[in-house]
Amino acid sequence: MSLQVAGLSFSYGGKIALEDVTFEVDAGRFAALLGPNGAGKSTLFSLMTRLFGTQGGSISIAGHDLAVAPLAAMADLGVVFQQTTLDLDLTVRQNLRYFAALHGLSGREADRRSDAALERLGMAERAGEKARALNGGHRRRTEIARALLHDPKVLLLDEPTVGLDATTRAALTRHIHDLCRDTGVTVLWATHLTDEVSEDDQVIVLHRGRVLADGRCAALRGASSLPAYFAQMTGAAA
Amino acid sequence: MSGVRHALVAMRAIVIREALRFVHQRERFVAALVRPLVWLLVFAAGFRAALGLSISPPYQTYITYETYIVPGLCGMILLFNGMQSSLSLVYDREMGSMRLLLTAPLSRAWLLFSKLLGSTIISILQVYAFLLVAWLFDITLPGWGYVAALPALVLAGLMLGALGLALSSFIKQLENFAGVMNFVIFPMFFLSSALYPLWKMAESSELLHDICAANPFTHAVELIRFALYVEVNPMALLWTLLATVAFMGLAVWGYDPARGMMTRKG
Numbered sequence: 239m240s241l242q243v244a245g246l247s248f249s250y251g252g253k254i255a256l257e258d259v260t261f262e263v264d265a266g267r268f269a270a271l272l273g274p275n276g277a278g279k280s281t282l283f284s285l286m287t288r289l290f291g292t293q294g295g296s297i298s299i300a301g302h303d304l305a306v307a308p309l310a311a312m313a314d315l316g317v318v319f320q321q322t323t324l325d326l327d328l329t330v331r332q333n334l335r336y337f338a339a340l341h342g343l344s345g346r347e348a349d350r351r352s353d354a355a356l357e358r359l360g361m362a363e364r365a366g367e368k369a370r371a372l373n374g375g376h377r378r379r380t381e382i383a384r385a386l387l388h389d390p391k392v393l394l395l396d397e398p399t400v401g402l403d404a405t406t407r408a409a410l411t412r413h414i415h416d417l418c419r420d421t422g423v424t425v426l427w428a429t430h431l432t433d434e435v436s437e438d439d440q441v442i443v444l445h446r447g448r449v450l451a452d453g454r455c456a457a458l459r460g461a462s463s464l465p466a467y468f469a470q471m472t473g474a475a476a
Numbered sequence: 477m478s479g480v481r482h483a484l485v486a487m488r489a490i491v492i493r494e495a496l497r498f499v500h501q502r503e504r505f506v507a508a509l510v511r512p513l514v515w516l517l518v519f520a521a522g523f524r525a526a527l528g529l530s531i532s533p534p535y536q537t538y539i540t541y542e543t544y545i546v547p548g549l550c551g552m553i554l555l556f557n558g559m560q561s562s563l564s565l566v567y568d569r570e571m572g573s574m575r576l577l578l579t580a581p582l583s584r585a586w587l588l589f590s591k592l593l594g595s596t597i598i599s600i601l602q603v604y605a606f607l608l609v610a611w612l613f614d615i616t617l618p619g620w621g622y623v624a625a626l627p628a629l630v631l632a633g634l635m636l637g638a639l640g641l642a643l644s645s646f647i648k649q650l651e652n653f654a655g656v657m658n659f660v661i662f663p664m665f666f667l668s669s670a671l672y673p674l675w676k677m678a679e680s681s682e683l684l685h686d687i688c689a690a691n692p693f694t695h696a697v698e699l700i701r702f703a704l705y706v707e708v709n710p711m712a713l714l715w716t717l718l719a720t721v722a723f724m725g726l727a728v729w730g731y732d733p734a735r736g737m738m739t740r741k742g
Contacts, residue, residue: 342482
């Protein structure tokens with residue numbers, strides 16, 4: 239099991255954000271964490287990236303329990319946050335180098351991996367540009383290239399298409415699907431947009447801090463369309 | 477072994493990033509230099525007539541007021557920079573790059589210490605730039621003092637940086653920085669031996685003297701003052717060390733995922 243979340247609960251003061259959240263994503267699968275705004279997706283991401291400490295339940299990344307072996311777990315994790323985390327005054331390459339160093343990669347090895355990651359995302363010719371000069375789509379691609387630098391086993395993306403136009407959004411979604419298929423990285427993609435989900439993806443529906451459904455998209459939605467299914471699930475629970 | 481290498485590679489990158497950020501903010505450098513120079517060249521000149529300073533360690537001769545406040549102004553640079561880096565941390569957090577740093581597979585304490593070291597190095601470069609300008613204005617110190625001051629500046633810089641780091645973990649928003657200015661920087665600076673010697677303070681109020689004597693900033697300034705004259709002030713050293721450890725502990729506690737600011741921020 240590449241990503242395992244078991245009995246996870248979390249509350250801010252008295253306000254419950256996550257309640258007994260349990261799901262698993264197999265190695266090399268693309269899983270969409272589908273939930274409307276305020277479902278608890280960002281809280282879940284903060285817990286999985288260790289920005290928050292868990293209050294109840296457990297998270298395991300590539301076989302490492304986050305509470306027991308946090309550093310080993312973080313070393314196998316790639317993250318693309320919802321807000322941009324690029325240093326806008328630095329070039330694309332400098333941003334990647336900085337991140338590589340945080341993961342203990344330096345010198346030629348860091349450069350080789352940066353080049354390969356940028357190449358894969360079609361960003362090679364922009365390596366020398368300042369992040370500030372990039373458009374939203376290219377910034378995202380840089381962040382994805384960066385998140386893949388250390389060959390993580392699990393890649394988390396928190397609403398990575400926010401603020402992007404339809405074409406860029408579709409291209410990015412397709413790209414991550416391809417990446418998942420080609421490299422075998424496990425992907426958890428949080429979104430509230432059903433058109434970013436493919437038939438074969440695992441879908442985890444999160445609503446008001448609880449997992450309402452978990453299964454293959456085609457199997458879950460049955461005869462109805464995914465948008466209709468999603469609306470029905472989250473509407474019915476409302 | 478590879479763990480040690482990893483930690484050092486990351487530390488170097490964090491320090492370089494701090495340096496690059498500084499290079500990109502030239503106005504910050506100018507402000508950091510102009511502030512103490514205004515104090516030195518305007519304030520001190522005016523006060524020289526009003527304040528008589530008797531000979532007290534580490535000084536062996538009668539000194540001018542300008543000479544007296546040089547260590548305090550070095551401390552001021554470190555203080556402002558320490559707080560400025562805390563401001564940048566709050567900003568970083570809002571911008572998300574703090575998230576990136578904190579998700580690196582290294583211990584939080586190490587990551588925070590690296591960040592602290594980076595900002596301290598930048599502060600110290602500014603202190604030396606200030607000392608150079610002071611020297612050009614004929615406010616000179618013993619030659620070896622410039623060298624001996626380095627360890628004192630490092631420790632004082634780490635102490636004030638750690639204080640900023642600790643504060644940043646408890647400040648939720650950027651606007652609260654004005655509060656830090658009013659309730660941390662000003663009291664720390666004015667209630668210290670930076671501008672007037674403690675015995676002078678005691679003449680006007682015992683209470684004020686006691687507050688100043690307890691202020692860690694006073695000890696940081698005294699540590700620098702003695703070091704600039706190639707002397708060690710053991711009491712100041714001990715206080716500064718203790719304060720550094722305490723502030724650093726507070727910062728690590730503040731950034732701990734289980735209790736820290738990230739949770740409170742939501």
